Amino acid sequence: MQLTLNQNIQMPMIGFGTYLISDDDVQPAVLEALRTGYRHIDTAEAYGNEHGVGLAIHTGMQELGLSREDVFVTTKLYPGNEAWGQPVKTYQSTIDSLNQSLSNLKLDYVDLYLIHAPLAKEQRIEQWQALVELRQMGKARAIGVSNYGATHIDEIKSAGLPLPDVDQIELHPWSQKPALTSYLKDHAISIIAYSSLVPLSTWRTAPGQDSAKSEDMKQAGNQADSPFKMMAQKYGVSEAQVLLRWGLQKGYAILPKSNNKTRIQQNFDLLLFEIDADDMTAITAMDRGDGVAWSVGDPTKVS
Numbered sequence: 273m274q275l276t277l278n279q280n281i282q283m284p285m286i287g288f289g290t291y292l293i294s295d296d297d298v299q300p301a302v303l304e305a306l307r308t309g310y311r312h313i314d315t316a317e318a319y320g321n322e323h324g325v326g327l328a329i330h331t332g333m334q335e336l337g338l339s340r341e342d343v344f345v346t347t348k349l350y351p352g353n354e355a356w357g358q359p360v361k362t363y364q365s366t367i368d369s370l371n372q373s374l375s376n377l378k379l380d381y382v383d384l385y386l387i388h389a390p391l392a393k394e395q396r397i398e399q400w401q402a403l404v405e406l407r408q409m410g411k412a413r414a415i416g417v418s419n420y421g422a423t424h425i426d427e428i429k430s431a432g433l434p435l436p437d438v439d440q441i442e443l444h445p446w447s448q449k450p451a452l453t454s455y456l457k458d459h460a461i462s463i464i465a466y467s468s469l470v471p472l473s474t475w476r477t478a479p480g481q482d483s484a485k486s487e488d489m490k491q492a493g494n495q496a497d498s499p500f501k502m503m504a505q506k507y508g509v510s511e512a513q514v515l516l517r518w519g520l521q522k523g524y525a526i527l528p529k530s531n532n533k534t535r536i537q538q539n540f541d542l543l544l545f546e547i548d549a550d551d552m553t554a555i556t557a558m559d560r561g562d563g564v565a566w567s568v569g570d571p572t573k574v575s
């Protein structure tokens with residue numbers, strides 16, 4: 273399954289997420305994902321694992337006889353944030369950042385380069401101008417943003433610049449963002465959903481995997497009669513597969529992350545069942561509002 277981005281670029285809808293996988297562990301995980309059939313890998317400057325991701329891509333291409341065009345690779349600019357005491361990327365340091373990411377990944381270009389979040393405020397537009405330039409230079413085939421709300425994209429529109437090809441945002445039954453997703457569709461901006469598995473009781477439970485998930489949400493995921501457990505039983509799949517399939521049926525690309533061979537396989541096996549219309553309607557009523565994947569709250573709300 274592919275999503276067609278602007279300029280007719282094909283992006284596989286099932287991608288492999290690598291957040292919270294260390295540079296050492298990421299190599300076997302990404303290699304396993306490639307062996308399973310994933311052809312879209314998502315990393316970021318901020319994940320500190322581009323080096324291992326790159327090694328796995330090169331090993332996987334050799335082992336599986338793939339060419340560079342067969343694997344869709346995304347990385348992200350960490351924009352910096354004055355409010356957190358971090359230097360903010362300028363036009364030039366944005367260009368330098370992608371060059372550094374390409375060197376880490378040992379690639380000549382990425383398929384998609386994203387601004388990780390709208391944290392920069394004053395420099396948001398110059399960062400975007402740099403991404404437009406990087407696409408012209410052939411260093412990124414497609415460019416986009418992540419965690420941007422409609423006001424941030426309106427800023428780009430007002431500056432008369434090309435709009436993003438993609439917005440990567442937290443989307444799952446508990447954070448459905450109907451206004452933002454309809455704005456993105458109206459502006460031909462493709463949607464990549466992240467943290468699809470938030471409603472699971474197993475989602476990011478290891479120490480140091482902070483999020484803004486509430487106690488109430490943690491308990492809801494544990495209930496024996498939770499709606500996702502019931503649907504999983506009905507379709508003969510796992511709860512994770514129901515949540516991921518929901519994303520695909522909404523037309524979003526998805527990025528399940530796992531450091532476990534069985535779950536890497538399971539998260540890729542999504543095409544043998546379909547959530548029926550009644551269950552899709554029932555899920556629409558489960559929206560709880562803002563995302564929880566960032567421990568500081570929903571970055572689409574940053575002004």
Ligand SMILES: NC(=O)c1ccc[n+]([C@@H]2O[C@H](COP(=O)([O-])OP(=O)(O)OC[C@H]3O[C@@H](n4cnc5c(N)ncnc54)[C@H](OP(=O)(O)O)[C@@H]3O)[C@@H](O)[C@H]2O)c1
Nearest residue numbers: 289290291466467468469474475476512527528529530531
């Ligand atoms: N742009 C952004 O700001 C942003 C933010 C967050 C995420 N992302 C991207 O999206 C990707 C996915 O998001 P995420 O990492 O937050 O979470 P996720 O993929 O929704 O969930 C991962 C968590 O669920 C567990 N899990 C995975 N498959 C499972 C299964 N089949 N059954 C039960 N548990 C399962 C994983 O544990 P195990 O590893 O032990 O399986 C891990 O704790 C990231 O890796 C990253 O690439 C982007």
